[in-house]
Amino acid sequence: MSAVVELNQVTKEYPGGVTALHGVDLRIGRGELLAIVGPSGSGKSTLLHIVGTLDRPSAGSVTLAGHDVAALSDRRLSALRARHIGFVFQSFHLVAGVSAQDNVAEGLLYSGLPRAQRRRRAALALERVGLADRMHHRPHELSGGQRQRVAIARAVVGEPDLLLADEPTGALDSASSGAVMELLHDLNAEGATIAVITHDGEIADSLPRQVRIRDGRVVADLRTGAADPADRGGER
Amino acid sequence: MSGTRLSPARLGPRDVLHVGSAGLRTRPLRVVLSALGIAIGIATMIAVVGISSSSKAQLLRQLDQLGTNLLVASPGQGLFGEKVKLPKESIGMLSRIPGVEQVGATGDLAQSVRRSEKIPKDETGGITVKAATEGLLDVVRGAVGSGIWLNEANGRYPSTVLGHVAAQRLGITAPGQQVHIGGRYFTVIGILDPLPLAPEIERAALVGWDGAGTLLGFDGHPTQIYERSTDRTVSAVRELIPRTVDPQNPRNVQVTDPSSALQAKAATEGAFTDLLLGLGGVALLVGGVGVANTMIISVLERRHEIGLRRSLGATRGQIRLQFVTESLLLSGLGGLAGVALGAVATYAFAASGGLPWVVPLWAVTGGFAATLLIGTVAGLYPAVRAARLSPTLALHTG
Ligand SMILES: Nc1ncnc2c1ncn2[C@@H]1O[C@H](COP(=O)(O)OP(=O)(O)OP(=O)(O)O)[C@@H](O)[C@H]1O
Ligand SMILES: [Mg+2]
Secondary structure: OOEEEEEEEEEEEOOOOOEEEEEEEEEEEOOOEEEEEOOOOOOHHHHHHHHOOOOOOOEEEEEEOOEEHHHOOHHHHHHHHHHHEEEEEOOOOOOOOOOHHHHHHHHHHHHOOOHHHHHHHHHHHHHHOOOHHHOOOOHHHOOHHHHHHHHHHHHHOOOOOEEEEEOOOOOOOHHHHHHHHHHHHHHHHOOOOEEEEOOOHHHHHOOOEEEEEEOOEEEEEEEOOOOOHHHOOOOO | OOOOOOOOOOOOHHHHHHHHHHHHHOOHHHHHHHHHHHHHHHHHHHHHHHHHHHHHHHHHHHHHHHOOOEEEEEEOEOOOOOEOOOOOOHHHHHHOOOOEEEEEEEEEEOOOEEOOOOOOOOOOOOOEEEEEOOOHHHHOOOOEEEEOOOOOOHHHOOEEEEOHHHHHHHOOOOOOOEEEEOOEEEEEEEEEOOOOOOHHHHOEEEEEHHHHHHHHOOOOOOOEEEEEEOHHHHHHHHHHHHHHHOOOOHHHEEEEOOHHHHHHHHHHOOOOHHHHHHHHHHHHHHHHHHHHHHHHHHHHHOHHHHHHHHHHOOOHHHHHHHHHHHHHHHHHHHHHHHHHHHHHHHHHHHHHHOOOOOOOHHHHHHHHHHHHHHHHHHHHHHHHHHHHOOHHHHHOOO
C-alpha cells in the first residue's frame, strides 16, 4: 500500500511552551479510513493541521503525496492543498448567503478550472452526497446534517488524495451523524483516503483503523478490521 | 507523483471580482454606509468644480455674446483736477477712425428724474438723466424689453427710455407712464433689458440727443462715447482714440474696455473654490478612513472564511488580492455615486441659474482616480493582515 502521508518524528511546540505533539510517527496508506481519537487537548487537531499542511512541525518531517512539506514555500503548500487535500470542519464553514452549489464550487476555485466546469462538478458532488434537490438552497435553509454534507461535497469535489475531517459529527444529532458517517464510508469504498477525528467511541469503533493519542503521543494504533470497506457502501 | 511541479493556479479577473465582492453582497447596508463618506467627498469636489466651471462657461458665453470689441471714451481729469469736456464734434471724429464700425454716445444732464414733482429733487435714487444718440442701443448690444427705442421723431418730444434698474427704482413697469424731469413730465416710451457691459445706462433715464438740447438745455458735449471696431483693430483704435477725440489735449481722454471686468471675473472664477475643494478633500480622507475601518472589521469577522480559503488552497497573495479588491469595490462604488451626485447637484445649480451645465472630464476622472487610490491604500493594511493570518488560528472556533 503506497503512503499518502508519512509523518516522521513530528514534534509541534507552540509559542508559550506548550508541546502539542511529541515525536509522532504516522503513515496513512492510500484508501485507508482511520479514526484519530483521544482526550481533549491531546493534540488531535494539531496533528490533523500538520498532516493537512495548514501548519508546519517544529521538528520531524512530513511527506504528503510524495512532496517533502518542509521544502515547500507557502505558495507551493497552497497549491498542494488545492490539489491533494480536502478539509471538513466541525462548524462546516460554509459561506453564508451563497447557494449550496456555489459553496461546493468554491472548493475548486483555487484549482485553476474554468467556472462553468467548477459549477458542473459541484452539482455532481452534491448529487453524490444526496443533496441533488438542495442545489440552490443557501446554508441557513439547510439542516445541520445537510450543511455538513455540503461541506463534505466541497472537500471531495476536487477528488483529493486525502480527506481530513475534524469532528465532522461534533455539532450533529445522532441521526445526522449516522448519515454523515455513512457518506464517509461510501466515499472510502469508492477509493478516498479519509482521516476522521472523533470523540465518539462508537464511531471510532466502526472504522477499520484507530489511532489513539494522549498528551501529544500516539499511544495505540489499532486495526480493528471492523466494517471492511469492501462490504459497505455503494447503495446510495 | 513526486515529480509534479506544484504551482498555484491564477485566479481569472472574473473570479477575483467574485471573491472580492462576496463580502459586500452579504452586507449591503454596511457597503452603503461606508461608501457614503467617499461619495460625499467626491460629490463635493465634483459639484464645486462643476458649479465654478458652469459659472465660468456662462461668463464666457456672455462675453461671446457681448463681444470684447467695445471701447468707451470719456473725459478724464484736467491737469489740475478740474472737470474737462469732450469736444462736441468728437463723435464724428471717432467714427472716422479706420476699423470703427459703430458709434454711440451719451451726455450727462444735471437733472434729476422723479416719479412726480412732489418728490424732493435730491432723492435721485442713484438714477441719472442722459442724452442718448440713436446709435447707442446697437453699440452696447442692448434690447428694448418693452416699448420702443428713441428715434428722430419721438426724440424731439418729452419722451424717455429707462434702463432696467432705473425703471425698477422709479417703479415704472410699462411704457406709457410718466416721470418728472427738469420741471416737466416725460412719457416713458421704452424700458431696456439688462446691459451687462454698460451698468451706467441701466441706471439712467435716456432722452433723445436733440430733444435734450431743446427741452433740458443739453450743451451737446458727450460724456461717454461707445464704439465698436473690428476685433483685429481694437488695440489700434484704442491707441488712436485720445488723439482723435481731443487733438489738443489727448491726455484728457480716458479709454476703458467694459468687457475687461467680465474677463477678469471669468479668470478669477474658481479662486474661492480652493477652500471648498479642500473641504471635499477632507471629506474624502474621512471616507477613506471609514473604508479602512470597515475593511479591518471585515477581516476580523471573516477569519473563518480566510482560514477556509487557505485550506482550499488560496495563497497569501490571493487572500490579499481578495481584500484589496473588496476595498477597491467599496470605494469605487462610493466614487461612482459621488460623481453622479456631484453632477446632479451641478445640474440643479445650473438649471436654476440658467447656466450651461459643465462637469469637466478631468474632474470626473481625477475624482475617480482618487477614490481608486484611496481604496488601494485603505485596503492594503487590512489585506496584508488577512494574508498573514495563520490558517490554523483562523479556523479556530471561538
Ligand atoms: N495556537 C495555539 N497556541 C498555543 N497552544 C495551542 C494552540 N493550539 C493548540 N494549543 C494547545 O495544544 C494542545 C493540543 O491542542 P489541540 O487543539 O490539538 O487538541 P485537541 O486534541 O484537538 O482537543 P479537542 O478535542 O478539545 O479539540 C492543547 O494543549 C492546546 O492548548
Ligand atoms: Mg480539536
